[in-house]
Amino acid sequence: MDAPKKKEVERAEVERTVDKPHFSPYVEIYESGDGLHLSAEMPGVAKESLEVSVDKGILSIRGESRLSLPESAKPIYSEFEEGVFYRAFDLAEDLDPEKIEAKLENGMLTLAIPKSERARSRKIEIR
Amino acid sequence: MNFNLFNLLRDLSEMKGEMNRLFGSFGSMRDRSGVSAAVNLYESPEQYFVVMQAPGAGKDRFEVSLKGQSLVVKGEVPSSMPEGADLHRCERSCGEFQRFVELPGLVNPSKVDASFRDGLLTISVDKAEEQKPKQIKVQIA
Numbered sequence: 312m313d314a315p316k317k318k319e320v321e322r323a324e325v326e327r328t329v330d331k332p333h334f335s336p337y338v339e340i341y342e343s344g345d346g347l348h349l350s351a352e353m354p355g356v357a358k359e360s361l362e363v364s365v366d367k368g369i370l371s372i373r374g375e376s377r378l379s380l381p382e383s384a385k386p387i388y389s390e391f392e393e394g395v396f397y398r399a400f401d402l403a404e405d406l407d408p409e410k411i412e413a414k415l416e417n418g419m420l421t422l423a424i425p426k427s428e429r430a431r432s433r434k435i436e437i438r
Numbered sequence: 439m440n441f442n443l444f445n446l447l448r449d450l451s452e453m454k455g456e457m458n459r460l461f462g463s464f465g466s467m468r469d470r471s472g473v474s475a476a477v478n479l480y481e482s483p484e485q486y487f488v489v490m491q492a493p494g495a496g497k498d499r500f501e502v503s504l505k506g507q508s509l510v511v512k513g514e515v516p517s518s519m520p521e522g523a524d525l526h527r528c529e530r531s532c533g534e535f536q537r538f539v540e541l542p543g544l545v546n547p548s549k550v551d552a553s554f555r556d557g558l559l560t561i562s563v564d565k566a567e568e569q570k571p572k573q574i575k576v577q578i579a
Binding site: 381384392 | 495
């Protein structure tokens, strides 16, 4: 009789971690002379619910989207869901995770990831 | 026979839902830019709310108009990439877009509000008086 009980708890734990749907945000990544630029679409995500972190060379972005509607508003048609935008990226070794600059504007997260000093290409003048 | 009629109506309604998913919403047209500008529609006793995902859109470039029960939203998502940059990956779509949303009931055209926050455009439209629920007091003698 003990076995089914245990199973139920496990299932509850699993469900708690996925109580909200997760979406992978669309991104645009380009490189310019000074480093890498990453823009991610995160509509409905406010600054307070956004997390950007780097751990062991993995850059992860996470933000929860919220609509600001009165409680009496009930959905009658929907093409998108509220939930969590999450995505992780493997940072190349020549990038400097210490100097990432992040900006969130109009539902777009923009990250500027500079190249590390050593990796930055330098033009050497030939005399 | 009534039972069959009911089934047919349900099938038709399911098919309409399928069509909406395939061709955008409300039998509407999307423009060719590829900006998806996904739309949700909500209803309260007094209002309809249209919420559109438009991350990165220019706030000043929205144009919202209402004709009868049809709401038209025009906007533009500018590209953030400078010319000549070395593109690694692009999943975003940029450009001008236009979406039509057919509201399900009569509305009051003088009560339309729009706000743009965190990449979500929220448009609220008041229902026409005759669409709002009314409480009728019944005098009991």
